[in-house]
Each structure stands twice: as C-alpha cells, then as structure tokens.
Amino acid sequence: MSLPVGVLISGGGSNLQALIDRKQTGVLDVTIQTVISNNSGVKGLERAVEHGIPTQVLPHQNYPDRQSYDRALVRALRDAGAQAVVLAGFMRLVGPELLAAFPGRVLNIHPALLPSFPGLHAQDQAAEYGVRLAGCTVHFVDEEVDHGPIIIQAAVPALPNEGAEALGSRILALEHRIFPQAVQWLAEGRLEVQGRHVVVRPGARPVATKDALPPCLIFPSLEEGF
Incomplete structure (x- = not known):
C-alpha cells in the first residue's frame, strides 16, 4: 500500500x-x-x-x-x-x-555529513573548513537542529580550492539519490530506530550497481532504481 x-x-x-x-x-x-x-x-x-x-x-x-x-x-x-x-x-x-x-515519520535531508556542519549554509561551512570529504545525510527529525538518528549518508571528495557552489552541486546530485531511497525504506516499514542507530531491514530489491554511480561512498547501499 x-x-x-x-x-x-x-x-x-x-x-x-x-x-x-x-x-x-x-x-x-x-x-x-x-x-x-x-x-x-x-x-x-x-x-x-x-x-x-x-x-x-x-x-x-x-x-x-x-x-x-x-x-x-x-x-x-x-x-x-x-x-x-x-x-x-x-x-x-x-x-x-x-x-x-x-x-517516527518525519524525515529531513541535510547537505552535510552530520553531525558536522548542522544548520544553514552547510556547503559553505564545509568548503571554508577545508574538509577532504563532504556529503549529505537523511535523518529522522527530532527537536534539535539536524540531530535525529541517521538513516543514510553519501560522501564525495572535496576538491582542493573548490568553492561552495561547485561542491554543493555535486552534493545535490547525491541528495537526489539517497533521499528517495530513505523515503522508500520508510514506506516499506523497514527502518528500525535503536537509540541513535537506524537499522535498515532487508528487502527484496537488489543493490544498485556501482557503475551507475559517480565517485562517492554511500551507506547503506542504494537499491536498484535509486
């Protein structure tokens, strides 16, 4: 349903x-x-x-x-x-x-690897800080800013001298992949929160092939179609 x-x-x-x-x-x-x-x-x-x-x-x-x-x-x-x-x-x-x-049914997408760089202008914060890896996070929402249990994250290399706009565009491309995936896990009732940890229960859909993804690290893995 x-x-x-x-x-x-x-x-x-x-x-x-x-x-x-x-x-x-x-x-x-x-x-x-x-x-x-x-x-x-x-x-x-x-x-x-x-x-x-x-x-x-x-x-x-x-x-x-x-x-x-x-x-x-x-x-x-x-x-x-x-x-x-x-x-x-x-x-x-x-x-x-x-x-x-x-x-347990409110999800958010944030353009940083939480708990780093919560709040506004996360891509600017990451670029200015000089991180080597940046990315995005889908998490359950609680009463603190960008704080709830993490469902899925994706990371990309932050290139030397890369500005926030260019970094943000690469992060955004991954947001568009992991956000629908997390929402689908919620729709299937496969997310279980254990304290600060989120367990994704197994499903029927196979894991996506890595060839379909840009250079990045995503965990848990995307499934076929996401």
Whole structure:
C-alpha cells in the first residue's frame, strides 16, 4: 500500500522533483498528498502543480510563534491525509507538536555529513573548513537542529580550492539519490530506530550497481532504481 506523505519545502524543490521522478518510474511507493511551502512563488510549488499535486502556502510570518505555526502545519497535513512528513529543503524548525503528530515519520535531508556542519549554509561551512570529504545525510527529525538518528549518508571528495557552489552541486546530485531511497525504506516499514542507530531491514530489491554511480561512498547501499 502506498504511503501518503506531505512534503514541506521553502524554495526550488529539486529534492521534491527527485521524489516525483522516482514515483513516476515506479520504484517509490508513496503518494504525495500535498506540498506545503512557507514561501509563496517558489519553484517547488510550480513543480508540484505541473504534476497535479495539491499545494498550500503557509507563510510563517502570519503566525505569532513556532507553536502556532506547527499547529497549522499539522492541520494542513492531516486534512490532506498525510501519514508521514518529508522535509525537502524546508528552512524552518519543526517543533514537538508536529513530531508528536507523526511519531517516527518525519524525515529531513541535510547537505552535510552530520553531525558536522548542522544548520544553514552547510556547503559553505564545509568548503571554508577545508574538509577532504563532504556529503549529505537523511535523518529522522527530532527537536534539535539536524540531530535525529541517521538513516543514510553519501560522501564525495572535496576538491582542493573548490568553492561552495561547485561542491554543493555535486552534493545535490547525491541528495537526489539517497533521499528517495530513505523515503522508500520508510514506506516499506523497514527502518528500525535503536537509540541513535537506524537499522535498515532487508528487502527484496537488489543493490544498485556501482557503475551507475559517480565517485562517492554511500551507506547503506542504494537499491536498484535509486
């Protein structure tokens, strides 16, 4: 049975597009019930409309505090029939009310190898720090910023004198691979949280061939179609 999800965005929505693309190829077993943005007029909303996905705009400025905004998000998500929440470039913190409404079913994608470089401008932080490896992380969301148990990570070499923009573009390509994979594991009920560790239970789909991937390290391994 397809998992009904709500997707929260703030901008361009390229990770939303990655979910839509995998859904169209038949490997991602979710139904995107709604796409909600805290900003109007963004590309991510256009992507949703192009694919017939209902959209909503909930400007955070219209609410007196985060608790009120979270309540509005929960109402909108529940009214849409969502049973899980995917943060695909949502640049707002979510609080305990939303997390309690969807326990163990809120996922986020972050463009760094957590716990390094949480928060905003992670690619800039990594480039300025001079790391040798950079990457991205999909994790369960908790009440701390970019802190919840890690589901999957992908790493790429950070090239000498490479700026944040070039590094970020290579990281983004891997975000588009690991994010749909993690959402699919959630949809299949294969994720088990044990303290800070996430166990991915075995599934029927074979592991993807490494020839289909750019030079990178991804763990757990992607499965065929992701």
